[in-house]
Amino acid sequence: MAALFRNLALGLAISFFVSCHCLAVPSLASSDGFLQCLLQKIPGELVLTQSSSNFTAVLVSSIRNAKFFTNATARPLCIVTPIDASHVQAAVLCGRAEGVRLRVRSGGHDYEGLSYRSVRGGEVFAVIDLAGVRSVSVSLGDATAWVDSGATLGELYYTVAKSNPELAFPAGVCPTIGVGGHLSGGGISMMMRKYGLSIDNILDAKIVNANGELVDRAAMGEDLFWAIRGGGGESFGIVVSWKIRLVQVPSTVTVFIIRRTVDQGAVDVVTRWQDVAPSLPSELTIRVILQGPQATFQSLYLGSCAALLLTMSSLFPELGMTSADCREMSWLQSAALIQFWNPNTPVEELLNRRTSLQGSTKGKSDYVERAIPNGVWKNIFPWFTMNGAGMVILEPQGGFVGSVPAAATPYPHRSGALYNVQYIAFWSGDDTAAAANRWISDLYAFMEPYVSKNPRAAYVNYRDMDLGENAVAANDVSSFDSGKVWGRRYFAGNFDRLAAVKAAVDPTDYFRNEQSIPPLLALSK
Numbered sequence: 001m002a003a004l005f006r007n008l009a010l011g012l013a014i015s016f017f018v019s020c021h022c023l024a025v026p027s028l029a030s031s032d033g034f035l036q037c038l039l040q041k042i043p044g045e046l047v048l049t050q051s052s053s054n055f056t057a058v059l060v061s062s063i064r065n066a067k068f069f070t071n072a073t074a075r076p077l078c079i080v081t082p083i084d085a086s087h088v089q090a091a092v093l094c095g096r097a098e099g100v101r102l103r104v105r106s107g108g109h110d111y112e113g114l115s116y117r118s119v120r121g122g123e124v125f126a127v128i129d130l131a132g133v134r135s136v137s138v139s140l141g142d143a144t145a146w147v148d149s150g151a152t153l154g155e156l157y158y159t160v161a162k163s164n165p166e167l168a169f170p171a172g173v174c175p176t177i178g179v180g181g182h183l184s185g186g187g188i189s190m191m192m193r194k195y196g197l198s199i200d201n202i203l204d205a206k207i208v209n210a211n212g213e214l215v216d217r218a219a220m221g222e223d224l225f226w227a228i229r230g231g232g233g234e235s236f237g238i239v240v241s242w243k244i245r246l247v248q249v250p251s252t253v254t255v256f257i258i259r260r261t262v263d264q265g266a267v268d269v270v271t272r273w274q275d276v277a278p279s280l281p282s283e284l285t286i287r288v289i290l291q292g293p294q295a296t297f298q299s300l301y302l303g304s305c306a307a308l309l310l311t312m313s314s315l316f317p318e319l320g321m322t323s324a325d326c327r328e329m330s331w332l333q334s335a336a337l338i339q340f341w342n343p344n345t346p347v348e349e350l351l352n353r354r355t356s357l358q359g360s361t362k363g364k365s366d367y368v369e370r371a372i373p374n375g376v377w378k379n380i381f382p383w384f385t386m387n388g389a390g391m392v393i394l395e396p397q398g399g400f401v402g403s404v405p406a407a408a409t410p411y412p413h414r415s416g417a418l419y420n421v422q423y424i425a426f427w428s429g430d431d432t433a434a435a436a437n438r439w440i441s442d443l444y445a446f447m448e449p450y451v452s453k454n455p456r457a458a459y460v461n462y463r464d465m466d467l468g469e470n471a472v473a474a475n476d477v478s479s480f481d482s483g484k485v486w487g488r489r490y491f492a493g494n495f496d497r498l499a500a501v502k503a504a505v506d507p508t509d510y511f512r513n514e515q516s517i518p519p520l521l522a523l524s525k
Contacts, residue, residue, distance in 0.1 A: 021248075030098040031077055031124055037094035038080065042087050046132075048079040055079065060127060060357065062108025063116065063343055067360035067433075074118050076103065076127040078128040083132040085206065085214050085240045091128055092238065093212040096510055103513065104128045104234050106149045107178020108355065109461040111363045114513040115181065115234065130180060131353070133240055138163040143246040144203060145169075149180025149239055154335075154350030159331035160246060161347075167246045168331045170195040173339050175350040183242055184233035185461035186411040188420060190300040190338065193399030194282040195247045199229040199409050200400070204243035207236070210506040214240070217363075227501040227517075230410035232460045232490070235498075235517040236505055249331040254301040254308050255338060256325040256446050259294050265318075266295040267377045270394075272318045273297070274371040278398030278418045280315060284308070291391035292384055308470075359428045362437055364444050365462040366421040366451040376450060383443050388435030390425040392443075412492035413457055419450065422462055441466075460490040477509040478518035486515060495519065 023300040038047050048055045058079050063069050077100060080091045095102050103125055105115040116127050130150030136159040138145045147156050154175025160167050170191035172182055187198020197200060204217045205228060215223045227236055260266040270288060277286050288295050297319060301308045305326035312321045327343060336347050372380075383389060396419045406412040413420070425440035427433045448456065458464055468486035470478040480499055487495040499520035502509075507519050 001468055029138070031100065034094050034098035034100040034126070035078060035099060038078070038090065039432075041090035041094065044084070046081045046083065046087060047330075048081065050075060050078070053482065059116065062105055062129065062131065062178075062353075063113070063357060064108050064355055065111075065113055065361055066357040068113035068117055070356060074123070075120075076116070076125055079127045079129050081129050081132050085208065088128060088133075088208045088238050088240055089212045089214055091126065092208055092510075095126065096210070096212070098502060101125045101512065102128050102236050102238070104130065104180070105178070106130045106180030106233075107176055107182070108172070109177045109181060110233075111306050111361075111461075112465045112515070114463065114515065118401045119465075119514055120472075128238065130178070130240070138159070138167075140164055140167075140247070141216040143167060143248075143399055144243060145246055146243050147179050148242055149178065149183075151179045153177045153179065153182060153350075154352070155333060157335050158347065158350050161330070165330050165332065166249055166251055169198070169244060169246055170201060171198045173335075175335070176353055176355070179232050179242065180239055182461065184228060184231070186230045186237065186409075186459065188395055188459070188461070190285045190287070191247065191302075192247075192401045193278075193280075193285050193396065194302065196400045196404060197230070197411060198244075199411060201245040201247065202229050202242055202402060205229075205239050206241045207239045210508070210510050222261075223369055224505055227410060227498055228269065230460075231494075231498045231501075231517060232410075232512055234511055235502060237511060250302055251330065252304060252328050253334050254299075254303060255298045255327045255329065255334045256297070256308075256321060257341065258297045258299075258319060258321060258325050258358070260297070260319075261294040262381055263293075266293075267319050267381060269297075270295050271371070271374040271377050272316070273394075273396075274368070274418060276316045277396035278402070280396075280398075281311060282399035284311060285396060286316075287396060288394040289391060290381075290384055290394070293381065298338055300338065303320045304328065318343045323445070326350055328356050330445045346510070359426050360433065360438055362425045363462050364423040364440060364464050364466065366423075366444075366447060366460045367414050367417045367459075368419050368421060369452050370450075371418065372450045380446075383439070383446070384428075386439060387426070388425065388432065388437075388439035389476070390423070390436060390440060391423070391441065393422040395420040395422070399481065406492065407494060407497075408453055410491050410494045411460075412494050417452070417457075420459055421447070422452070422459075455489045455492070457492065458489045464512065465514060467515075470512070470516065470518055477507075477521065478512055478516065480518045480520055483515075483518035487517065489510070 133148045134150040136147045170189040286299040398418045402415045406414045425436040427436040471482040498517045502517045503519035
């Protein structure tokens with residue numbers, strides 16, 4: 001690390017001046033040149049312009065939030081739909097030569113839609129849609145897999161479990177999330193207390209860098225490999241595939257979903273959950289969903305119902321779990337049940353990539369380091385009966401995820417965090433948008449005294465533009481000073497190292513969006 005900063009101090013001022021000239025200034029001519037360049041390197045059917053008959057259908061295919069597909073939403077110059085890493089390399093080389101920036105989308109779950117839209121007026125950009133780069137190759141001999149960034153978590157889970165039902169991977173609940181974005185930001189999961197975050201189980205990766213080169217871990221170096229495992233997507237290059245360590249799960253796991261209303265003591269049970277959940281045996285994860293006047297406790301236990309009953313009666317009797325609450329099944333079946341809440345949902349539904357533009361959402365996040373008092377919870381629950389009320393999800397940490405040093409990966413929320421808080425507002429029309437956005441904003445403000453401080457932390461995979469956005473300096477590079485406002489809330493003390501890596505691998509800031517890592521250069525301020 002010290003060597004990285006020394007190299008920056010010695011050489012980056014000169015290299016920055018020279019490399020600045022590698023990115024042309026966007027213009028109508030350069031837009032045409034970009035398309036011509038692409039068509040010389042990529043089959044024409046993989047490049048969709050705004051006049052293509054299927055342009056809109058492909059653009060919408062992975063948009064998960066209706067508010068980001070309106071008449072006011074800036075459209076990309078084109079959508080590149082690669083089916084091979086070489087197509088991604090071509091897009092980068094053409095983009096740099098012709099002054100067209102790239103937005104990269106794997107599953108479309110970016111909470112602010114920055115993987116397929118720009119909020120900067122007049123920016124010329126193209127979208128790289130990785131949905132066609134989605135293979136999953138499992139190696140049973142060493143329990144590893146190579147998975148492409150365009151695969152969804154559901155496709156990953158299904159392929160791994162069908163290869164061996166006692167192998168799995170610790171990653172998110174929602175099966176339509178793209179692997180690329182999820183792994184780039186950390187990867188909270190129902191097994192992180194046992195096996196760590198998704199990024200704690202990445203062994204190698206292949207990334208297209210700012211020079212258009214396809215490099216693996218050995219070629220990219222350990223600093224860049226560190227940065228891409230949790231430093232957020234679209235800052236350092238385009239990761240096209242990941243080598244992951246698979247984890248062992250028993251042939252039978254146990255799931256329960258238990259609801260408790262306020263009248264049934266939900267306030268007291270949630271209060272107690274804060275102390276219990278982060279210190280339970282690592283095989284057991286219990287998360288909480290708050291919506292309406294009730295709390296829903298969702299659990300995954302890597303073991304039998306009989307063993308779980310003993311653990312719960314001893315360590316968390318306040319929930320009142322009984323054998324009637326247990327459902328034993330395979331790990332793959334548990335992934336379907338926890339997402340869809342219906343025990344009759346076939347596991348093949350995990351393969352469904354469909355999306356919907358029927359609703360809009362806004363998300364925010366927090367970390368709690370000290371248990372919130374019971375009296376405060378009594379004041380929190382009425383928020384879920386207010387006009388515009390959404391939901392809150394509480395994800396417990398502890399176990400393996402808390403044992404990893406904060407600087408080992410860019411994700412810093414380790415030993416000090418009891419649980420993550422995700423706030424979600426949703427609405428279906430303009431008449432309800434104001435109430436929903438006011439609800440989440442006001443609840444977030446109400447929670448400030450009870451969550452982490454200095455800074456108030458957030459999770460980068462729950463991207464929140466309210467935290468701030470990059471300002472682009474006169475030298476056409478994102479300002480470090482503007483970036484650290486939001487960056488230190490996602491990455492704490494790891495932000496400066498991320499910015500140093502950015503300066504080393506992409507000093508001209510080609511790969512950027514409104515919340516990408518800025519390069520740590522004196523000239524960028």
